[in-house]
Amino acid sequence: MDHxxxxxxxxxxxxxxxxxxxxxxxxxxxxALGPAWSAMLVEAGPELRLRPAPGTWSPIEYAAHSRDITAxxxxxxxxxxxxxxxxxxxxxxxxxIESAAATYADADRVTVVSELSVHARRLAxxxxxxxxxxxxxxxxxxxxxxxxxxxxxxxxHDSSHxxxxxxxxxxxxxxxxxxxxxxxEPLTET
Ligand SMILES: [Zn+2]
Numbered sequence: 319m320d321h322x323x324x325x326x327x328x329x330x331x332x333x334x335x336x337x338x339x340x341x342x343x344x345x346x347x348x349x350a351l352g353p354a355w356s357a358m359l360v361e362a363g364p365e366l367r368l369r370p371a372p373g374t375w376s377p378i379e380y381a382a383h384s385r386d387i388t389a390x391x392x393x394x395x396x397x398x399x400x401x402x403x404x405x406x407x408x409x410x411x412x413x414x415i416e417s418a419a420a421t422y423a424d425a426d427r428v429t430v431v432s433e434l435s436v437h438a439r440r441l442a443x444x445x446x447x448x449x450x451x452x453x454x455x456x457x458x459x460x461x462x463x464x465x466x467x468x469x470x471x472x473x474x475h476d477s478s479h480x481x482x483x484x485x486x487x488x489x490x491x492x493x494x495x496x497x498x499x500x501x502x503e504p505l506t507e508t
Contacts, residue, residue, distance in 0.1 A: 327471035332479045336471035341450045344470055348442040351388070351477050352435025355381050358484055359427050366427060370487035375422070377488070378430065380480040382422035383415070385434040391473035392441050398457040398466045399448045408460025438477070445470055 326336035339347060359366060362377040369376045375383065397404045445453065445466060453466040464472070 327468065327475045329475060329479060332475075332482045334475040334478055336468075336475065339471070339474075341453070344474065345442040345446055347474050348438050348470065351438040351474070352431060354481055355384065355434055355477070356431045358481055359431060362484065362488060365488055365491055367423060368491060370490045374483070374487055377484045378425055378427060379419065379422040380484050381427075381430050381434065382425045383419065384477045384480050385430055385437060386418055387476050388434055388437040388441060388473055391469050392437050392444065394457055394459075394464070394469050395441060395444050395466055398455045398464070398469060399444060399452055401452070401455050403456060403458065405458045441470065441473055
């Protein structure tokens, strides 16, 4: 894990740059995660549970992971917004992810998307209700402090990064570029 101090979340791998978002577009982007995952998993179609490579998660596994990561960030933002600067012991993140991941492969697509949407909207609503002035409030886990703004950026990045992973995996499985076909029709579900 990289804990180098930075003002904004950035990622060379997927091109995410937290500095590109103002408070309004950041919350809009969080609220758009549910629909984005919904569309991606519909797009996955028969490849929903297919791992593109032995060490790479299937689309449903990435989605379930993102649902859980988003839920963790809801908790983090709730705690940070109290303003009491809560300090929690460091957690074995990799161990938690590994044990939770055992259930991901068989997860139900509609349930996962629905839960992910609820968490992502809750995250945005919490931050919205708290007001931008409260986004400098923080929470410390182990020896690493994050403020609300950074937690929002990290949640958005994590999910966006994995949407990218899924898109790349599908493209690899299907032996095409992934950007030139099959994405134009509106994907909706009830
Ligand atoms: Zn990334």
